[in-house]
Amino acid sequence: xxxxxxxxxxxxxxxxxxxxxxxxxxxxDFQFVDLLKGHHHSKEYIKINPLKKVPSLKDGKFVLSESVxxxxxxxxxxxxxxxxxxxxxxxxxxxxxxxxxxxxxxxxPMSRILWIKMLIPMIxxxxxxxxxxxxxxxxxxxxxxxxxxKFLQDKMFIAGDHISLADVVALVEMMQPMGGNYDVFLNSxxxxxxxxxxxxxxxxxxxxxxxxxxxxxxEWDSSTLDPMVKERICELLQKFK
Amino acid sequence: xxxxxxxxxxxxxxxxxxxxxxxxxIPFEMRTVELLKGQHLSDAFAQVNPLKKVPALKDGDFTLAESVxxxxxxxxxYKVADHWYPQDxxxxxxxxxxxxxxxxxxRRSCLRALWHKVMFPVFLGEPVSPEMLATTLAELDVTLxxxxxxxxxxxxxxxxxxVSLADLVAITELMHPxxxxxxxxxxxxxxxxxxxxxxxxxxxxxxxxxxxxxxKAKDSPPADPTIKQKLMPxxxxxxx
Numbered sequence: 351x352x353x354x355x356x357x358x359x360x361x362x363x364x365x366x367x368x369x370x371x372x373x374x375x376x377x378x379d380f381q382f383v384d385l386l387k388g389h390h391h392s393k394e395y396i397k398i399n400p401l402k403k404v405p406s407l408k409d410g411k412f413v414l415s416e417s418v419x420x421x422x423x424x425x426x427x428x429x430x431x432x433x434x435x436x437x438x439x440x441x442x443x444x445x446x447x448x449x450x451x452x453x454x455x456x457x458x459p460m461s462r463i464l465w466i467k468m469l470i471p472m473i474x475x476x477x478x479x480x481x482x483x484x485x486x487x488x489x490x491x492x493x494x495x496x497x498x499x500k501f502l503q504d505k506m507f508i509a510g511d512h513i514s515l516a517d518v519v520a521l522v523e524m525m526q527p528m529g530g531n532y533d534v535f536l537n538s539x540x541x542x543x544x545x546x547x548x549x550x551x552x553x554x555x556x557x558x559x560x561x562x563x564x565x566x567x568x569e570w571d572s573s574t575l576d577p578m579v580k581e582r583i584c585e586l587l588q589k590f591k
Numbered sequence: 592x593x594x595x596x597x598x599x600x601x602x603x604x605x606x607x608x609x610x611x612x613x614x615x616x617i618p619f620e621m622r623t624v625e626l627l628k629g630q631h632l633s634d635a636f637a638q639v640n641p642l643k644k645v646p647a648l649k650d651g652d653f654t655l656a657e658s659v660x661x662x663x664x665x666x667x668x669y670k671v672a673d674h675w676y677p678q679d680x681x682x683x684x685x686x687x688x689x690x691x692x693x694x695x696x697x698r699r700s701c702l703r704a705l706w707h708k709v710m711f712p713v714f715l716g717e718p719v720s721p722e723m724l725a726t727t728l729a730e731l732d733v734t735l736x737x738x739x740x741x742x743x744x745x746x747x748x749x750x751x752x753x754v755s756l757a758d759l760v761a762i763t764e765l766m767h768p769x770x771x772x773x774x775x776x777x778x779x780x781x782x783x784x785x786x787x788x789x790x791x792x793x794x795x796x797x798x799x800x801x802x803x804x805x806x807k808a809k810d811s812p813p814a815d816p817t818i819k820q821k822l823m824p825x826x827x828x829x830x831x
Contacts, residue, residue, distance in 0.1 A: 396668055401692075412681055419687035426680055439667055440653055446660035451642070453694035491826075500641045 353378040354421075356398060356406040357564045360529075362457060364562035365522040369552055370421055370515070370561050375428045377452045381408075388576030415490065418449050423517050433512035441509050448501055448508050448516040456497070459490045460526040460534070464567075465586065468530030472572050473583050490527075490534060492536045496536055506547060513551040521548045522560070529564040594619040597639055597647040597662075599626045600804040602659030605646045606763040610793055610801050611662060615671045619692065622649075627714065627811065629821045643825070659690050662756050674753035682758035685750040689742055693764065697738060700731040701767040703830050705808065708771040712813070714811040715819055715826070731768060735775065739782050746789060754792040762789045763801070770805035 355371060355378045357364040381396055383404050390402045397404040399415050407414040413419055425435045436442050466478040466482065466486060488498045497520070501508050508516040524545075525533050535542045549557045596619045598605040612619055624630045624645050631643050638702060640647035640656045648655040648664065655661055666676045677683050708726045711717045738761065742749050749757040765786070768775050776783035790798045814822065 401737070412684075414688055416688045416691035418691040422687050423680065423684045423703050426683070441654075441665065442667070443655050443660055443664045446663050447655060447657045450657035450659040450690075452692070453691070458695065496642065555732050 351379070351410070354381050354408040355379070355407070356381045356383050356395070356404055358383050358390075358404050359560055360385055360567070361404050362461065362523045362526050363519075363563075365525075365560045366515075366519045367407075367417050367424075369522065369556060370430075370434070371424060372433075372553060372556055372560075374424070374428060376424060376428050376430075386570065386575055386579065388579040391576075391578060392482050398466050406485055409496065417519070421519070430446060433509075434515050436509055436512075436514060444509050444518045445514050449519060451501075455493045456523045458525045459486060459493055460523045462486050463490060463527040463532055463534075464530045465583075467527065467532050468567065470583060470587050473575060473580055476587060478587065491537070492535055494524075494538065494541065496516070498540055501538065502544055507544070507551075514549060517544075517548045518552065521545060525561055525564065528561075529567040531568070592620075592649075592651070595622050596620070597622045597623050597624050597636070598643055599631075599645050600801060601626050601808065602645050603698065603767050604760070606801045606805070607666075607756075607759045608646050608658055608661055608768065610763070610797055611665060611675075611759055613801075615665070615669060615675075615702070617665055617669050618719040627814065627818070627822075629818055630758070632821060632823045632825065636779050637724070658760070662760070666756070671753055675756050675818055677750075682755075686757045689749055692742075693760060693814045697734050697761065697764050699830075700727070700734040701764045703727045704731045704768040705771045705772055706826065706830050708768075708773065709809050710811070710826075713809060714814050716813055728773065731773070732773075735765075735779065735782065743781060743785055745781075748785065748792075752808065753790060754789060758785075759793070762786060762793075766802050766805055769811055770802075770808045772809060 355367060355375065357368055357380060359368060368380075370376075383395055383406075385404065389395055390404060396402060398408060398413060402416055405414060405415070405420060407420045409427075414423060422435065424430070435445060462521055463486060464485055471477050498553050502518075505511070507513050508520065527534055535545055577588075594617070596608060598609055598621060600606055600609060609621075611617075622774075624636060624647075626645065630636060631645055635649075637643055639649055639654055642656050644656065646656075646658050646661055648661045655664055663676065665671070676686055704727055707719045707724050711719050742757075742761075748750070748754050749761060763773055776786060
């Protein structure tokens with residue numbers, strides 16, 4: 351059994367891993383873990399990753415979670431072109447800096463937007479209080495501003511002239527609210543232009559394919575939702591109230 | 592001007608960097624940024640780190656934020672011993688895995704435990720409801736269990752037989768609730784044994800020195816109203 355990647359492309363971190371592996375022609379078996387059906391809680395999947403999260407990588411007996419760790423592992427094992435994770439001390443540090451910052455500054459808030467704008471209302475039939483929504487949108491706006499001012503600045507890509515892991519991770523995360531028809535790219539032409547460059551560098555067809563499930567989320571029949579997942583979402587709603 | 596590290600040892604990630612630099616005899620100028628005085632919010636500090644957080648590094652014209660990035664930078668520039676961030680593909684991946692996981696889990700629970708148990712009531716004069724505190728401590732408990740079951744298991748250190756960046760980052764985080772008076776190691780003999788091993792690997796004196804500030808957190812004098820007003824939004828954002 352070769353490399354296996356346990357993924358649901360609804361998750362931004364899964365899309366980053368998927369795009370990177372496909373772009374670099376890394377052979378792998380796509381193991382679909384359907385988040386909407388609660389497969390990440392299944393006995394089979396818990397054996398693979400007791401943290402019950404996606405993505406996971408399985409390489410022979412070696413199992414790895416956390417998309418950032420998986421991306422670095424793939425870079426190293428498959429000796430991908432150096433621009434993805436540049437060897438220069440300072441340039442590499444810039445990629446590391448973004449990869450660390452994004453967990454709380456980009457991934458969390460972007461994911462929350464999708465929950466509050468789409469998933470929670472769709473699944474529970476209730477809206478999240480306006481005040482909380484405003485707070486989250488403000489947080490996202492602030493993060494996008496910091497992204498532009500500190501991480502992107504006037505460069506073509508985060509690390510400089512070439513696309514790196516940081517750009518892929520950043521963009522797939524910023525796409526998350528699109529699943530709920532919320533576009534974070536509207537306010538900044540600099541970021542919109544960077545987005546186009548990243549999509550082009552990845553390849554529009556691969557990028558589109560990776561985002562298909564997210565973009566069709568509105569069409570999903572939420573009555574097929576796994577009851578345990580539904581229960582947890584209702585609990586989540588309580589936290590926002 | 593050589594390497595400058597902008598730190599406040601009240602902060603978990605600052606302690607990890609301080610210990611790492613000292614342990615590896617990396618020469619640096621310590622630039623103290625007093626968080627409780629709001630110094631991280633100054634325009635001067637924004638020149639070093641526009642994210643207005645500690646730790647931050649300045650190496651000539653090069654500035655760097657984010658503790659994980661700083662630790663990796665120091666690891667590579669000063670060519671420290673392999674065990675800190677191994678060359679071995681899988682061992683390295685395990686360190687990366689821990690360093691990625693901790694941001695939204697252990698880091699967060701430890702921070703919330705300190706602020707809800709001590710810093711809000713003592714420093715900011717803001718009471719925290721027993722329910723809120725109970726929830727926070729329960730979350731901490733869950734995270735500690737994950738640390739033990741998924742990361743430590745039956746190994747000497749988080750990724751194997753030797754101390755690594757992962758242990759340093761984890762241990763300095765655990766000292767936050769310890770500083771708040773939480774009995775983190777009670778009923779957790781495996782974790783307690785690991786703690787002693789990491790302390791020994793780092794050196795007891797250095798470990799103690801790095802943790803003097805956090806262990807006195809409960810004695811923080813109350814913030815004056817101006818400072819409190821200045822710090823509140825950043826604090827609330829930090830522990831959300």
